[in-house]
Amino acid sequence: MKPSKFIFTGMLCSLAFALSALGADSYKVDPVHSSVIFSVKHSGVTEFYGAFKDISGTVTFDAADAAKSAVELTVPVESIDTRSEKRDQHLKSPDFFNAKQFPAITFKSSKIEGTGDTFKISGDLTIHGVTKPITADFKRGPDGKGGQGKTVGGGEARFTIKRSDYDMKFMLGPLGDEVNIILSLEGAKQ
């Protein structure tokens, strides 16, 4: 290849890369304004609620082409909070999350589709060392201004998993198998 052609091709590639980067916005998840809430049926009576106090990760969002978007999240198991220290300790034990063996819950998207403010996010959810594919509906909120003047964006997903799919089978029956999860994310645009 002639040097002039080589330079031209390089410039085109750089331009394409710059344009694609321009299309996608990257958000860093803000743990203070994001929530991970879960509920599970207790004694077959009613839903019991708990939360994880910490979450980190990034969301890359391309408004023009959702397929180019991506989500990566990490939730430390140590941050579990069910308003009872004893219960939190038990949930972190080998009976449930086994936090010393599996310190984090992770999610990595593999496919995102949708337009406007409603998206379907598919990806791999890893809990208790077991990775399973999940799909969740994600409703995006409008962008706003954060406390430091930065643009913030986010949205919410609600989905249900079975804890037995993640080899968490202790006390199945008295404690339900289905776990409802509400994931509310807010992040500052980078």
Added chain:
Amino acid sequence: MSLLQQILPAAIVAMAVAAGVCGFALFWGKERARGAIGPLALGIAYLVGHLMIAGWTSFPPADTTNWLPYFALAAAVLGAFFALLPITAWARVVIFLLVSTGALRLLLKPKFQYGWSLGEGWAWVACLGGAIVLLAIVLDALARRPATTVEMPVFLLIVSAGTSGALMLTGSMLLGQFAAALAAAVFGCHVFALRKVALGRGVVPVFSLVVSALLISGYFFAELPAASAVLLAFAPMPALIYVGRSNKLLALGIRAALVSVPVVLALVLAFRSSPALDY
């Protein structure tokens, strides 16, 4: 109540499997071949009990405590070979040390991933492997004594039941249930021990590896105090003390009491550090 509902079927089935496999020994003519039945009974019964409690998990298991049924099976095969083949004592020690080292590396994989440097990890594995071999040597010495037909199952039962209690007290019902499955398997073997079918030396690798793996899991992945784990691991040691031969029943009682002392101490320590799950 729900805890009992979860553990009882597994314990009963483990007991029945152990008793059933041991039952073969009653109709087995050759003494050496009969020795292979004990480890297989204990190993298979534990495997069944564990799977009934934890359910079938993926292979290789993500949660390393689910390696335990595979350890039990491997140690059972090893114990059967030890019973069938004329292997020298040193060769047994070396082979068992290698198997224990491999098992510990698998069991402690998360510590290698998140907690330890490679050198630190292998130092732990070497020390713990040595401790497991030491427990096996103590149990082997007890198994070689003439009055062991009933003695061995009694000692193993005390230690496994104590391990179950200590693990449950320190916050892991699941690990405690696994130890209860081991105790049930030992008890199942015990039924035929009363009919003069000794568990034999072959059970030593199975029991040593499984009970040690439970205690190590309890210490590293739950809240079992180190002192409790050490006391339980070496609880059979005082049974080596010579207590005379005049009255066999009295001697058994004294030795059982000697084994119970560290077990009770371990339970007290576990109770004191108990997180109390009465929420």
